[in-house]
Amino acid sequence: VQSIAPWLIGEDPLRTGVLWQMVYARLRDHGQKGVVIQGLSGIDIALWDIKGKHFGVPAHQLLGGAARKEVAAYATGLYRRKSGDPLKYLPEEAAGYAAEGFRAVKLKVGFGIAEDAAVTRAVREAIGPDVALMVDANHAYDAVAAIRLGRMIERYDIGWFEE
Known part of the structure; x- marks a missing residue:
């Protein structure tokens, strides 16, 4: 089992796009869907969260702003x-x-x-x-x-x- 942590330790977490591309490229041979992408998604969410905390803004603002003011819950x-x-x-x-x-x-x-x-x-x-x-x-x-x-x-x- 490949560990992703060594690839990210010491990297700048604000470089969300670069880090996503790097991890995706290294995992490409393990599959481009399913559990591989689910794991990468978790890392991506964490990086955006770090970035939002660093700048003191919600992650949605970093991604271009809220698309709506309300969301219907079920x-x-x-x-x-x-x-x-x-x-x-x-x-x-x-x-x-x-x-x-x-x-x-x-x-x-x-x-x-x-x-x-x-x-x-x-x-x-x-x-x-x-x-x-x-x-x-x-x-x-x-x-x-x-x-x-x-x-x-x-x-x-x-x-x-x-x-």
């Missing part, structure tokens, strides 16, 4: 529990988020197509048509199964189907 959670009926506790939890003012919720799926479709329906019924609903399978399905589930839950106005 509630995520809706995880499966070790006990209880997900057809009961997940809609209740989702309705609670809607009652708190969230205008969108994200539901974890990936527990079997039929069960996921039933839970998605129950959550949609609990939050009503005016709260956005997204689902996240966390790599539980291959493309064929994901398409099957997507077709089954399409009628529930899914904002996005993640992973």
Whole structure:
């Protein structure tokens, strides 16, 4: 396993672009996507944070300024529990988020197509048509199964189907 730390120790952390290019070039043979780029992203975020602290400004200002004044938040959670009926506790939890003012919720799926479709329906019924609903399978399905589930839950106005 290659250690990136020796490449960065002693370097000027304000040279964010140069350091990103250097690390990327050295890691190119290890892949240009996935965990390699995820690791490089973590380093890049840390360098921009250092730079922002150095200049006493938020990192977004260094990157050209805020693109918007507000960001719509969504509630995520809706995880499966070790006990209880997900057809009961997940809609209740989702309705609670809607009652708190969230205008969108994200539901974890990936527990079997039929069960996921039933839970998605129950959550949609609990939050009503005016709260956005997204689902996240966390790599539980291959493309064929994901398409099957997507077709089954399409009628529930899914904002996005993640992973």
